[in-house]
Amino acid sequence: MNILIVDDDAVDRKLIKRALSTTTHFHNIVEVASVTEGLDASLVSHFDIILLDCNMPEVDGIEMLIEMRAKPNLGNTAIIMISSSDDSPLALDCIEAGAQDFLPKSDISIRDLNKSIMYAKKRFETEQRMHESYLTAKHMAECDTLTGLSNRYHFEETVKEMIGREGSKSNSMALLALDIDNFKHINDTLGHDVGDDVLKEVVVRIKRVLSRHERFARLGGDEFAVMMSQVRNADEVNLLSSRMLTQFQDPMVINDKIVNCSISIGSAVFPSDASRFHELLKCADIAMYHSKQNGKNQFSCYKPYYQTEFNRRFNIQNEIKNIIKEETFRLFYQPIYSTQTETIVGFEALIRWPEMDEMFTPDEFIPVAEECGLISELGKWIISTAVQQVALWRENFKLSLTIAVNISPVQLQDKNLLPHLIDTVKKNGVPSDSITLEITETALFKDSEKITETLRQLSQHGFKIALDDFGMGYSSIAHLIEYPIDIVKLDRSMQSFVDDGCKRYKVLESLAYMLNKLDLTIVAEGIETESQSSLCKQLNLDYKQGFLLSRPLPVDQIDAMLASPSLS
The missing domain is CATH 3.30.70.270 (Reverse transcriptase/Diguanylate cyclase domain)
Structure with a gap:
């Protein structure tokens, strides 16, 4: 057993050594005369027991005790405080500071010293186990178990x-x-x-x-x-x-x-x-x-205005679930015209927020519906409502009208999309090839096998697939070949030509030629001027839509439009 004696009184150290040497246990004893020497010695060697005098010049023993207990694993040493005084408050102070026992020098005898050493060692071993348990619990309370980071x-x-x-x-x-x-x-x-x-x-x-x-x-x-x-x-x-x-x-x-x-x-x-x-x-x-x-x-x-944006999105998220449940969203319909006959051939269904005190645009609430997992439910309502409405128009006005609905990339990953579409067209007696599903290229950028398979199945069941906003940002011709695309909707930016000789016009002319060669149906969006409308016929584009022809309108105004003699 390695024992360190820290006491400035040489006579007391000698008495302690004599008491230790008369025991049957082998002791390796080191003695020092100050706290500084004691701390240095504890750094060099491991001691099973430190016998530490409470009162010494310069630095007292309690300060060494506190410093030892601040080390990892409590310093790995049991400490018995010794003092020429048998004052009870002093003994309590030593125990509270981390000592395992307190022994007045007047009580140092072979029997008492051995007993104190034995008890101190056992107490310290128990305290160490408790301390390790505390550190484990503390680590679990403060640490993320997967990554090891702070929680x-x-x-x-x-x-x-x-x-x-x-x-x-x-x-x-x-x-x-x-x-x-x-x-x-x-x-x-x-x-x-x-x-x-x-x-x-x-x-x-x-x-x-x-x-x-x-x-x-x-x-x-x-x-x-x-x-x-x-x-x-x-x-x-x-x-x-x-x-x-x-x-x-x-x-x-x-x-x-x-x-x-x-x-x-x-x-x-x-x-x-x-x-x-x-x-x-x-x-x-x-x-x-x-x-x-x-x-x-x-x-x-x-930035402070981000808070306003966040609050708007929060308000949308709070409202949107109830609105879907109550089915109070509105659908407006924008007519799609034949370029050659100038007659209405179908409509694009466009969702609108209900008439409320605070109104939000589709660009605001559609992304929120996607984030909070409600877009599929909202999409089903749009499909059901739009297909039911076009069925009524086809029946009432004896016209072979089509209806286009926008499909989110999230919906394309929903296994219930195809069954819902099949059930809806069957229930309303509408042929599947009169339903156009508009997707953006962002859905194809995900390169998901699930999305690809969904598009193929939709096409196999007769639904038309339209690639929306083509020509805006990055547009890949490969998508026209790799996916079952039937219709290409040219983004409104493509119509912003200056004259017949400008680069934009030449790009549009070449694009129209290529799409026609690929036997793809072409729809020009964003037609706002007569010259843009005339260009559609000049470039042999199939269909057109835009504010020049008609803004998105509610059902009653579409009814009046279809009933008008000028339609024919």
């Missing part, structure tokens, strides 16, 4: 402490909220095991660009946060955000599967944006939502 509770407490410590200083702090883009899709298509591995890989990549000064936490699900201290200007926040985004340029390889993953980031600065943790996190979250709404895979710094 929400620990991060919040840490940031509050930082705010309290740094709040009076001139340096700012920045909180960054991070969210994995389309993480639900990863979980749904590849499984939660792959999703967990993606979360761990995200942590690895983000840690590459963090320094030891940043606090990194997983708040829950696919939400993470980073706290930056001593931020001097916005450029530092932007630089770190850019470095994080760069880490996701290369795809992940998870269980031999290639996973393309990106993140959206929002930041808020203390104290200019908010002075409390929850307010700061709220601002960072709002900025992060702004990044998602603007295309994802980017970062945004909080």
Whole structure:
């Protein structure tokens, strides 16, 4: 047994050594005369017991006791405090500071010293086990088990402490909220095991660009946060955000599967944006939502008007479920005209918010319906209502009218879309080839086998597939070949020509020629002038729609239009 005696009185040290040497146990005894020497000795060697004098010059024994207990594993040593005094309050102070026993020097005898050593060792072993259990529980309470990062509770407490410590200083702090883009899709298509591995890989990549000064936490699900201290200007926040985004340029390889993953980031600065943790996190979250709404895979710094945008989206989300349930959305119908005969051949169904005090546009509420998982239910209502309406018009006016409805990429991944369409046309006695399903190229960019298969099945059942907004941004000719596209709707920007000799006109002319050669039906959108209307016939485009011909109208005005003698 290794024993360290720390006592400035040489006579007392000699008495203690004599008492120890008369026991049957072998003792390796080291003696020092000061706390400083005792601390140095404990760094060099491990001691099973330290016999520590309470009162010594310069630094007393209780200070050494406190310092030892502040070390990892409580210093790994049982400590018996010894004193020339047998004062009970002093003994209690020593026990409260972490000693395992208190022994007056007047009681030091072979029997009492051995008993104290034996009891002290056992008590310390028990205390160590309790301390380890506490540390384990503390780690579980503060740490995210999957990633090893701080959890929400620990991060919040840490940031509050930082705010309290740094709040009076001139340096700012920045909180960054991070969210994995389309993480639900990863979980749904590849499984939660792959999703967990993606979360761990995200942590690895983000840690590459963090320094030891940043606090990194997983708040829950696919939400993470980073706290930056001593931020001097916005450029530092932007630089770190850019470095994080760069880490996701290369795809992940998870269980031999290639996973393309990106993140959206929002930041808020203390104290200019908010002075409390929850307010700061709220601002960072709002900025992060702004990044998602603007295309994802980017970062945004909080601006006050983002709060207004967020509140609008929140109001939409609160209202939309009840509106769907009550079926109070409205459908307007924009006529589609034959270029050759100038007669109405069909309509595009366009959804509108109900007549309420606060109104929202489709560009606002459709993305919210997609995010909160209500787009499929809303889409079913649109399909049912539009098909039922065109069936009435076909019956009442004896016209072979068509109806076009817009289909979200989310709907194309819904296994109930095709059965619902088949059931709806059958119930209303409408041929499936009179129903046009309009999709945008963003749906095809997902390159999902499920979407591809859904489009093929829809086409096989006779439904027409229209590629909407063609010519806007990136348009791939390959999509016209690879997918069962029947109709191409030219984006309104394509009609913005200047004269017959301009480049835009030549592009439109060449595009119309190519589409005709591919036997695709062409619809020109956004016709607003007579010259644009005439050009449709000149370029042999099949159909046209736009404000020059008619704005989207409610059912009663369409009824009046179809009943008008001028229609024929």
